Amino acid sequence: MSKGLAGQVIADTSRSRVDGQKGELLYHGYNIMDLGANSSFEEVAYLMWNSEYPNAEQLAAFKAEMAGMRTIPAELMSIMKSLPTGGHPVAVLRTMVSMLSLVDADAENIEVEAAKQKAMKIAAVMPTIVAAWQQIRNGNEPVAPRADLDHAANFLYMLNGEEATPEAVAAVDTYLVLLVDHGFNASTFSARVTTGTLSDMYSAITTAIGTLKGPAHGGATQKAMEQFIAAKDAGVEAWFNESMETGRRIMGIGHRVYKVEDPRAKIFRPLAENLAKQSEEGHWFDISLQVEQLARANQFFIERNLFPNVDYYSAPVLYMIGIPMDQFTSLFAMSRVIGWSSHVLEQLANNRLIRPLAQYVGPEGLTVPK
Ligand SMILES: CC(C)(COP(=O)(O)OP(=O)(O)OC[C@H]1O[C@@H](n2cnc3c(N)ncnc32)[C@H](O)[C@@H]1OP(=O)(O)O)[C@@H](O)C(=O)NCCC(=O)NCCS
The missing domain is CATH 1.10.230.10 (Cytochrome P450-Terp, domain 2)
Structure with missing residues (x-):
């Protein structure tokens, strides 16, 4: 048994390949050096959910659809405004993503197409949650999303209340591309374990955010x-x-x-x-x-x-580029949600409960004192 499952292969995946000896990372066969230099976040999201790189027409339709899903539902926004401001922003993100399931009448549906739609909805609204929390905890009104801006540009616009420079937008876009997926990292693994029980997309992403938060991972x-x-x-x-x-x-x-x-x-x-x-x-x-x-x-x-x-x-x-330090992990989650949900879809397509064994090393034969 290897501590921390080091070196153990526990499932097949076509999502990403990490070669620790060569220092190489591929998403669906595309090298990260290529994607990092030439692709947008939306192109990579399409690739991860559809297992193919989008053409211009597919990309335009995809971007428009996703941009239309950015608004935080009104009932959740009013709850968000009443949350205590003392905790870590990732705890707010984790809470809000979990609550998204409460306003989705079809939340339990894990058919592939329905699950894909939920993934898109969660990924589209997460930047709005992160930016809104930044405004709320500073005593300001959240800035409404703009559908005419791309994912990264709109996030910075909502975060700061003004359009960001092209350099800042490009840096955030590259950041979001580079963090999308990474084999069976701890948070992805946790999302797959949750999905293995046939739980819903919101639960899987909520689990993953909690796992990402630790300083040995996204923190x-x-x-x-x-x-x-x-x-x-x-x-x-x-x-x-x-x-x-x-x-x-x-x-x-x-x-x-x-x-x-x-x-x-x-x-x-x-x-x-x-x-x-x-x-x-x-x-x-x-x-x-x-x-x-x-x-x-x-x-x-x-x-x-x-x-x-x-x-x-x-x-x-x-x-x-002015991202508050305690929001760094939130940006990581805004990117990795694509990988998590893509792995959830892969898990659902060929599921079996993930349930390993433990080697018991505790005492035996004890009896309750009479
Ligand atoms: C990422 C990380 C958790 C991997 O852990 P791991 O594979 O379990 O490796 P270990 O913790 O067993 O570390 C192996 C050895 O390297 C040392 N080491 C690992 N990361 C180190 C670091 N960042 N600084 C100093 N020493 C480090 C350990 O002390 C250990 O030394 P030892 O052989 O004398 O006991 C670990 O490298 C780490 O804590 N890094 C800092 C946190 C971080 O950047 N996390 C994000 C990962 S993407």
Whole structure:
């Protein structure tokens, strides 16, 4: 038995292939380096749900349909406005996605076409929830979505109440493309386990958001940015040495599968570097680069094949375009919902309850005291 199921293949999938030795990631046969440079979020969403790349006509119809699903239902918006503001924004997103099922009279339907529609609805409305919460917790009225803007552009518009620069839109779009899917990562696995019980799409996505939230998974981007801030305050080298002395992990470094550089880090590093050139916050790229260089020159990281993962440079990217740090994981969820739901559809098409065994190591033969 391997702790944490490391190295175990537990199902077939045609959704994405992760090669941890070569440092390669494919979605449905398309290399992430190609998709990251040339595709929009909507094109990749279409690919993941339909197992084919859209042509111009298919894409236009798909974009229009999805853009028409962005509004938060009125009954849920009024509940959202009454939620306590103290918790983590991902807890709000998890709660709101769960509540979406309450206003869908057909919520339990897991026929493929119905499930696909629900996936589109959830993915379309998630950015509205994230942006609305940002406004609500700051005491403002949520900004209504605009159907004339693409997914990434509309999200930034709702988040900030004004249209974003083309650079910021392109950066968020690339971010959303790169995070869509990644084999049997923990949150995808949890979505498939939920679906394995024949539960509904809303339950599967709610489960997955809860799993993504942890700092060993999607929560790492926020932690990575917090560490860059701590490193700046303490001095990068002093901070790094203290991390080594105390055994503090460098967030955004290391990966269960990749033993070479994560291919997505190869895209995010230059993206962060370019954004830094145009940003007053550009020093965050230099700090993250310095930490990486210190780590990669250190025997501990070299021996264990620890490289920056997807969360490392995406942290300064999101920070430099003004995404609040505690909303980083929400953006991850806005992207990964495509992968989760695509895996749910795959699970439904050939389902069997996922129910492994545990090896019991506790005591035996005890009796209740009389
Ligand atoms: C991603 C992660 C959870 C993978 O964990 P894993 O496959 O279970 O690997 P382990 O936790 O067993 O780590 C293997 C070794 O590398 C070390 N290590 C792993 N990631 C490290 C990091 N970020 N900083 C310092 N050391 C690290 C561990 O201490 C361990 O050392 P040991 O062999 O002396 O015990 C882990 O690398 C991590 O915690 N990274 C930081 C969080 C992060 O970026 N998560 C997002 C992943 S996409």
